[in-house]
Amino acid sequence: MSQSKEASLKSQKILNDPVYGFITIPSELIFTIIDHPFFQRLRRIKQLGLTDFVYPGALHTRFHHAIGAMHLMSFTLDNLRIKGTEISEDEYEAALIAILLHDIGHGPFSHALEYSLLRGVPHEDLSLLTIELLNQELSGKLDLVLRIFKNQYTRKFFNQLVSSQLDIDRLDYLQRDCFFTGVSEGTIGADRIIKMMDVKNDQIVIEEKGIYSIENFLSARRLMYWQVYLHKTTVSAEKMLINLIQRAKQLRQSGMQFHVAEAFDFFLQNDFSLQDFRKDPLLLKLFLELDDFDIWGAIKLWKNHPDYVLRNISQMFLTRNLFKINLTSDPFSEEEIEDSRMKLKKKLQIPEEDMDFFFSHGKVSNYGYLTTDRINILTKKGEVIDVAIAADLPNIQVMSKIVEKHYICKAKSLNLVN
Numbered sequence: 001m002s003q004s005k006e007a008s009l010k011s012q013k014i015l016n017d018p019v020y021g022f023i024t025i026p027s028e029l030i031f032t033i034i035d036h037p038f039f040q041r042l043r044r045i046k047q048l049g050l051t052d053f054v055y056p057g058a059l060h061t062r063f064h065h066a067i068g069a070m071h072l073m074s075f076t077l078d079n080l081r082i083k084g085t086e087i088s089e090d091e092y093e094a095a096l097i098a099i100l101l102h103d104i105g106h107g108p109f110s111h112a113l114e115y116s117l118l119r120g121v122p123h124e125d126l127s128l129l130t131i132e133l134l135n136q137e138l139s140g141k142l143d144l145v146l147r148i149f150k151n152q153y154t155r156k157f158f159n160q161l162v163s164s165q166l167d168i169d170r171l172d173y174l175q176r177d178c179f180f181t182g183v184s185e186g187t188i189g190a191d192r193i194i195k196m197m198d199v200k201n202d203q204i205v206i207e208e209k210g211i212y213s214i215e216n217f218l219s220a221r222r223l224m225y226w227q228v229y230l231h232k233t234t235v236s237a238e239k240m241l242i243n244l245i246q247r248a249k250q251l252r253q254s255g256m257q258f259h260v261a262e263a264f265d266f267f268l269q270n271d272f273s274l275q276d277f278r279k280d281p282l283l284l285k286l287f288l289e290l291d292d293f294d295i296w297g298a299i300k301l302w303k304n305h306p307d308y309v310l311r312n313i314s315q316m317f318l319t320r321n322l323f324k325i326n327l328t329s330d331p332f333s334e335e336e337i338e339d340s341r342m343k344l345k346k347k348l349q350i351p352e353e354d355m356d357f358f359f360s361h362g363k364v365s366n367y368g369y370l371t372t373d374r375i376n377i378l379t380k381k382g383e384v385i386d387v388a389i390a391a392d393l394p395n396i397q398v399m400s401k402i403v404e405k406h407y408i409c410k411a412k413s414l415n416l417v418n
Contacts, residue, residue, distance in 0.1 A: 012277075015067060019172075019179050027093055028142055030100065037288075038104060038130060040284060047176060050108040050237040051228060053320060055181035057136045059226075062103050062110070064086040070100040076161060076168060076194045077165075085199045085275035091158065094144040100164045101145070102169055104130045104403045107287065108295045112238040116245045117267055121274050129277055129284055166193070166214070166374045174221055185264060186224040188217045198378060205378040206387070214375060214387055218399055222368035230364045232407070234323040237317075239409050241295075243357045244313045247349050248298070251307060260298045263289040310356045312414050323358075325409040331404055340408050348414045360412040368399025 013031065017024045025031050033039055035343055042062035051058040073096050081087055086386025087095075107113055114123055131149060135142035147153040161168050168250060171190045178186035195209025228234070245268075252258060252268040260268070263286050277284050302314040318321060332340075341359050344350065350358055369375070375387040388396050 008107040013398060015374055017064070017068055017071065019176055020071050023067060026074065026096065029093065029138070030137070033097060033100065033134065034067075035129045035409055036134065037100075038134065039063070040068070041288060041291055042104070042106070043257075045106055045108060045110065046292055047173070048181075048228070049112045049234070050241065051181070051231070051234050053229065053237050054231050054233045055183070055324065057180045057182060058177070059137055060176060060180045062072045062106055063220060065173055065176055066103060068098050068176055069102070069168050072124075072172050072190065072194065073099045073161065073168045073388065075191075076197060079195055079197065080199060083198050090144060091155070094142075094148055095158050096159060097145045098158070099168050100130050101134070102149075102162055104126060107202060108284065108290050108292050109241060111243050112296075113245060115240040117249075119125065119271055121272070121277065123276050126277065126284070126287070130288065133281055138244050156202050157199050157204050164204070164375075164377045165370060166204065166206070166217070171217075171223065174224060175216070177224060178220075180287045181228055182194060183224065183235070184226050185227060186220045188220045188225050189213045193217060198323070200376075200378055200384055203376055203384070205376045205384055208377055208379050210388065211377055211390055214377075215396055218368045218396060222399055225366040232325045232327040232404070233322060235327070235364060235407060236323045236409050239325075240323055240359045241315055243360070244299070244302075244310065244317075245295075245309070247309045247313070247357055251310070256307075258298070259301060261290075261294040264298060278380060308414070308416055309354055312411070313357070315415070316411075321412065323360075324412050327364075327405050327407045331363070331403055332361060340410065344410045348411060349416060350414065358414070361407060362408040363404050363406045365404045369396055370400070 002105070013025045015025070017023050025034065032368050040063070045062045046058070047060050047062055047065050048054070048055075048058045068415050075094075077087055077092055077095060100334060105123045105128070107117060107123065107126075110123075114121075128146075128149060130414040131142060131146055144153070148158045151159040151163075153159065160166075163169070171193065172187070174186055174188050175190050178188075180183065192213050193206070193210060196207045196213065198205050198207060248258070249268050249271075252265070258265055258268065266286060267290070272283060275285070299314045304319055305311045305314070341355065344359050345352070345355055348358070369388060376384045377390050378384055390396075390401055
């Protein structure tokens with residue numbers, strides 16, 4: 001078989017997605033990207049991190065989500081073309097790749113370790129650096145992708161489809177997370193929302209008859225945050241994981257040796273800034289070797305570790321003996337926090353210097369709609385107005401308020417003897 005014939009067959013490869021059915025890979029370039037080790041790594045990073053401790057079916061991956069988002073983007077662009085928006089083949093392909101790669105920079109367990117393993121290097125910046133690295137490997141074929149991703153392309157609506165309050169990313173993850181968790185309250189009418197999309201003055205707008213679908217979308221997202229993404233058990237598990245990694249970094253940087261994956265060991269030993277990643281492509285490549293399996297492999301090794309912090313938290317993960325968490329709408333007073341802390345210290349005999357590994361407090365926040373990043377409604381008169389001030393939708397105005405919940409999270413039991 002000739003190379004061109006083989007390449008043509010590859011571009012028509014079909015994937016069977018549980019949410020949308022059959023998805024076709026539309027071009028050779030997209031097939032090459034999906035086949036790349038950077039992208040294949042997403043198979044080994046769960047979309048919802050530790051949420052399967054609450055919803056056992058939540059085992060889908062970043063790979064699933066990226067492929068699904070690409071499919072929804074193609075559906076969206078096809079509908080915009082039908083409505084008269086001119087989209088060239090180059091723009092079409094670039095938009096698909098931009099949404100395909102929007103999460104490529106996520107590390108293990110997605111958001112949970114974003115500010116512990118790397119300490120403040122956002123995955124969005126790592127995604128951009130990864131696309132730039134791929135662009136070098138592909139001899140500049142992703143130039144337009146980068147312009148769309150960085151919102152530097154003249155046609156701004158493409159960036160809105162990739163990153164906004166009503167982007168393709170959210171349309172896919174809400175449907176997908178709802179499907180795999182079984183939380184029916186997160187159901188949205190993504191197909192209808194996409195069919196109601198149009199472009200007006202280079203901005204994505206929703207036709208007025210789709211306004212109630214937007215209200216449902218915003219309400220569903222808000223509910224999914226409280227019921228899934230910020231479920232108290234998920235918050236507890238993530239705090240445990242963050243504490244575990246912080247302890248491992250503390251021990252590794254004091255000279256302790258670990259038998260863990262090379263890339264994981266490297267990032268335990270060192271702290272890097274975003275500027276470090278920008279200066280050194282090898283650093284980024286090493287980071288892109290990390291996945292959930294590296295962390296789970298370490299946890300299995302650490303369950304018998306001499307250090308009681310590593311040992312206990314690892315054993316807790318493997319037996320699902322999670323920290324007890326109290327989540328409330330009212331903030332805890334300093335006296336309540338200190339009282340709870342002292343009771344735990346006395347009960348479990350925890351040394352003062354290690355208390356922060358077994359006791360945490362803080363807050364989580366959620367909002368339905370941010371008025372600083374508008375969702376625009378196209379009225380029957382041709383006017384473009386913010387959905388928050390559209391007639392007869394008081395719920396959206398309520399959802400514009402940021403809601404905070406406060407928590408105290410602490411270990412229930414400890415084994416101080418190895």
